[in-house]
Amino acid sequence: MYGWMGKILRVDLTAGTCKEDPVDPSVAKDYIGGRGLGIYLLRREGDAKGDALAPENPLIMATGPLTGTGAPTGARYMVMTKSPLTGAVTCSNSGGMFPTELKRTGYDAIIFTGRSDAPVYLWIDQGKAELRPANHLWGKNTHETTDMLLKETQANARVACIGPAGEKKVLFASIMNDKHRAAGRSGVGAVMGSKNLKAVAVRGKGRVPLADADGFKAFNKQILDVFNAGVKQAPLGLTVNGTAGVVMSTQNFGVLPTKNWQQGTFDGWEKIHGEELTRRFLKKNIACYGCPIGCGRMTRIDDPRFSGEGEGPEYETIYAMGSNCMIDDLAAIVKANYICNELGLDTITMGATLACAMELVDRGYLPEERVGRSLAWGDGDALVELTRMTGMREGFGDQLAEGSYRLAERYGHPELAPVSKKQEFPGYEPRGAQAMGLAYATSPIGGSHMRGDPAYFELFSVPKPMDPHIWEGKAKVTAAFQDLSAIIDSAGLCIFFAVRNLAAKDLGVAPTGVLEYLNAATGMDYTLEELMLAGERIINAERLFLAEAGFSRKDDSLPDRLTQTPAPTGPAKGMVCHLDSMLDDYYEVRGWSQDGIPEKAVLEKLSLVV
Amino acid sequence: MRIHVTLYSEFKQFAPGGTGSFNLDLPPGASLGHCFEHLTIPENSEYTALVNGRRAGRDTLLREADTLVVFPLICGG
Numbered sequence: 001m002y003g004w005m006g007k008i009l010r011v012d013l014t015a016g017t018c019k020e021d022p023v024d025p026s027v028a029k030d031y032i033g034g035r036g037l038g039i040y041l042l043r044r045e046g047d048a049k050g051d052a053l054a055p056e057n058p059l060i061m062a063t064g065p066l067t068g069t070g071a072p073t074g075a076r077y078m079v080m081t082k083s084p085l086t087g088a089v090t091c092s093n094s095g096g097m098f099p100t101e102l103k104r105t106g107y108d109a110i111i112f113t114g115r116s117d118a119p120v121y122l123w124i125d126q127g128k129a130e131l132r133p134a135n136h137l138w139g140k141n142t143h144e145t146t147d148m149l150l151k152e153t154q155a156n157a158r159v160a161c162i163g164p165a166g167e168k169k170v171l172f173a174s175i176m177n178d179k180h181r182a183a184g185r186s187g188v189g190a191v192m193g194s195k196n197l198k199a200v201a202v203r204g205k206g207r208v209p210l211a212d213a214d215g216f217k218a219f220n221k222q223i224l225d226v227f228n229a230g231v232k233q234a235p236l237g238l239t240v241n242g243t244a245g246v247v248m249s250t251q252n253f254g255v256l257p258t259k260n261w262q263q264g265t266f267d268g269w270e271k272i273h274g275e276e277l278t279r280r281f282l283k284k285n286i287a288c289y290g291c292p293i294g295c296g297r298m299t300r301i302d303d304p305r306f307s308g309e310g311e312g313p314e315y316e317t318i319y320a321m322g323s324n325c326m327i328d329d330l331a332a333i334v335k336a337n338y339i340c341n342e343l344g345l346d347t348i349t350m351g352a353t354l355a356c357a358m359e360l361v362d363r364g365y366l367p368e369e370r371v372g373r374s375l376a377w378g379d380g381d382a383l384v385e386l387t388r389m390t391g392m393r394e395g396f397g398d399q400l401a402e403g404s405y406r407l408a409e410r411y412g413h414p415e416l417a418p419v420s421k422k423q424e425f426p427g428y429e430p431r432g433a434q435a436m437g438l439a440y441a442t443s444p445i446g447g448s449h450m451r452g453d454p455a456y457f458e459l460f461s462v463p464k465p466m467d468p469h470i471w472e473g474k475a476k477v478t479a480a481f482q483d484l485s486a487i488i489d490s491a492g493l494c495i496f497f498a499v500r501n502l503a504a505k506d507l508g509v510a511p512t513g514v515l516e517y518l519n520a521a522t523g524m525d526y527t528l529e530e531l532m533l534a535g536e537r538i539i540n541a542e543r544l545f546l547a548e549a550g551f552s553r554k555d556d557s558l559p560d561r562l563t564q565t566p567a568p569t570g571p572a573k574g575m576v577c578h579l580d581s582m583l584d585d586y587y588e589v590r591g592w593s594q595d596g597i598p599e600k601a602v603l604e605k606l607s608l609v610v
Numbered sequence: 611m612r613i614h615v616t617l618y619s620e621f622k623q624f625a626p627g628g629t630g631s632f633n634l635d636l637p638p639g640a641s642l643g644h645c646f647e648h649l650t651i652p653e654n655s656e657y658t659a660l661v662n663g664r665r666a667g668r669d670t671l672l673r674e675a676d677t678l679v680v681f682p683l684i685c686g687g
């Protein structure tokens with residue numbers, strides 16, 4: 001096989017064994033790789049109705065055919081499993097160096113099943129895999145774990161691991177790789193912790209075989225030339241301020257979630273904006289393997305109250321911990337972001353859960369005695385302290401560790417949780433960006449911006465602008481973006497580069513550039529239609545997993561505050577999100593019943609069986 | 611007519627007087643394109659312009675008391 005190493009590593013943690021499975025070339029073509037391969041394997045081997053933290057739930061790490069090939073941003077891998085936070089599928093994506101190194105060991109993917117009696121880690125050295133004891137690593141944070149593993153394996157190995165949050169099964173624990181990059185969402189780290197698997201360390205020198213190496217190289221040059229010329233003309237925001245630069249956009253569009261999603265504008269936004277992050281904290285830009293953008297930020301706090309060094313925060317973290325908590329203390333946000341990375345916590349759910357707690361306190365539903373400290377809007381010290389306590393499940397942190405939905409429900413007000421399918425939203429207010437609401441509600445993993453992000457066309461004018469206030473006509477383009485993101489996630493690319501540079505500049509978003517790369521790498525001769533069908537197949541396969549787990553239209557929901565309460569401030573003042581109307585259209589576009597279940601015709605078209 | 615303009619990031623350099631937020635007098639019927647010419651913002655700039663919070667293009671006509679915000683094309687999330 002080309003573009004693929006051709007092998008999947010199967011690790012049975014109960015038995016303590018490692019075995020190899022060959023990759024089936026027809027599955028590889030139909031599901032592309034990465035996220036697609038992940039949902040194929042999860043449907044084959046997992047139980048949609050099962051307990052996410054039971055040994056039977058498979059944990060899958062999958063690279064794509066473009067991972068490690070030198071295609072720009074071909075640096076990504078996906079973590080797929082059933083989520084303990086949502087009960088749905090999750091596919092959490094991360095970049096850095098680990099995914100490329102993993103592929104170079106000779107494995108496209110790893111499937112972990114079972115549960116080890118005692119903590120272990122997996123060490124793969126050039127295709128030789130072994131489980132090793134990890135008692136000495138248990139309790140260590142992600143940085144300490146990584147440093148210790150680099151000492152006892154090889155200095156140039158790459159590590160993905162969980163921190164104390166994953167060990168303690170915080171429902172939104174992440175898996176961190178290369179210390180700072182996160183497969184962050186939906187509690188993939190809790191699943192890893194439930195298996196007593198502390199880390200995966202990899203060292204590989206294998207080359208990814210390319211079907212048409214010359215064609216690949218020529219296309220790479222062409223794409224990078226166009227990209228670099230564009231960068232000279234207009235500095236790309238992502239390189240200058242990272243994703244944190246988005247604060248300016250969402251604030252001015254009136255969609256910067258503020259005060260636990262009560263409003264879309266934040267008076268203190270200029271203090272938490274990317275330019276401020278760059279000015280006060282940036283040390284240098286960081287790039288994932290083979291990425292010409294380098295949106296990562298290495299930062300350092302020199303503040304009398306906090307100290308530390310690390311990567312980030314990203315925009316989503318800044319919204320969740322900043323405007324959403326009414327916190328304009330950027331040093332506190334940077335610090336809380338470091339704590340999340342060190343303890344292995346998802347920053348979006350952490351910030352959004354804290355904002356929900358602040359509103360529960362504000363409305364008198366949650367007594368501060370229960371919290372054990374004051375918890376007012378805007379309190380940056382509370383953010384830092386409670387983030388640490390959540391990662392350690394200490395005191396009130398033990399309640400925050402269950403996410404906003406379970407917290408709000410415990411105090412009798414689940415309507416205050418900013419979630420779809422019990423997962424917290426990223427930072428775009430659907431009352432002023434209608435398609436975002438549809439994307440949150442229909443994302444297979446619950447609230448997410450990574451499984452098809454309408455902010456691109458509603459806010460960022462990529463590939464073309466669309467009025468964010470209008471709901472009509474949004475279903476089709478949202479579905480097209482979801483399919484596109486499934487293709488990008490499966491190929492092993494990063495959405496930031498691919499949406500802008502490797503998709504056609506129309507709102508049908510045909511993945512023309514991805515197609516050229518995939519064919520040169522894999523030699524699979526995809527037609528554009530086949531590739532787009534593969535994207536649709538992946539979305540439908542995920543939906544079938546959800547349907548089997550009991551999800552339907554009732555779960556494709558948003559809280560009433562976004563669909564019933566008019567926005568009080570900003571350009572979207574007076575508007576609500578028209579989710580129900582968009583959902584009617586969306587199911588029709590998808591060929592799903594009005595209850596949100598894929599119908600026979602679409603399943604036949606995609607050769608999927610229930 | 612008088613509009614209120616706020617320029618952010620690299621567009622600040624086109625603000626008369628150097629502060630990003632100012633009032634601007636334009637002839638009645640002026641479009642966003644006219645306004646950009648007036649401020650000497652280059653034609654090939656990549657930008658997001660919002661008039662009263664709604665996305666505007668070069669042909670968008672401006673009205674008395676409009677608020678205009680201009681910032682670079684930003685992508686991310």
Ligand code: SF4
Pocket residue numbers: 073075095096286287288291292293294295296494495496497
């Ligand atoms: S754009 Fe950013 S996140 Fe994406 S691959 Fe490049 S550096 Fe990594």
